[in-house]
Amino acid sequence: EAEVAQSPRYKITEKSQAVAFWCDPISGHATLYWYRQILGQGPELLVQFQDESVVDDSQLPKDRFSAERLKGVDSTLKIQPAELGDSAMYLCASSPDGTGQGLKNTEAFFGQGTRLTVV
């Protein structure tokens, strides 16, 4: 069964350091999301890509976070510098492109996530 791959699974970093996460979506999925989930909360969107283009990054703290999906396939999320409050689970998800195809209720498939601890 096709899966969304994320690495690393766990990351511990010191505050003010740089950290990067990688995601490889399910093959053929045009839409890719990065979500952040704090313990006890629901996932919150950081950025949405459609192919290589950013569709929504309104909730991305752009002073320290950046995301790219250069070839419209895999994606990298970077934090620099990391802060204590960035400790969370970072989830990548992908879904088929429903635009113009009349697809409804198109689900998103999640990777296992990267658990970040900033110390």
Added chain:
Amino acid sequence: RKEVEQDPGPFNVPEGATVAFNCTYSNSASQSFFWYRQDCRKEPKLLMSVYSSGNEDGRFTAQLNRASQYISLLIRDSKLSDSATYLCVVNEGNTPLVFGKGTRLSVIA
């Protein structure tokens, strides 16, 4: 920002009980609705999509009320393995999925 509201629980129910969760959403333009299940420290996984006509999958029934802008999930004959957090998810089509904060369910032997 558009919101999805859920009772965080926890709901503590005995095995075999029936339990229902509700979720309200604020964006009347929402088109797609889902319930996701998330086990502790795991990623969310789709439990079921929610259709206008309602849908049932074994012990699970989902309903959508567009007029009142709420979604419900009913679990019959609860099992220990149903213990998890249930996330209500909404979107407008090609916009990002918006998640509720989740409802925790604990099924007790």
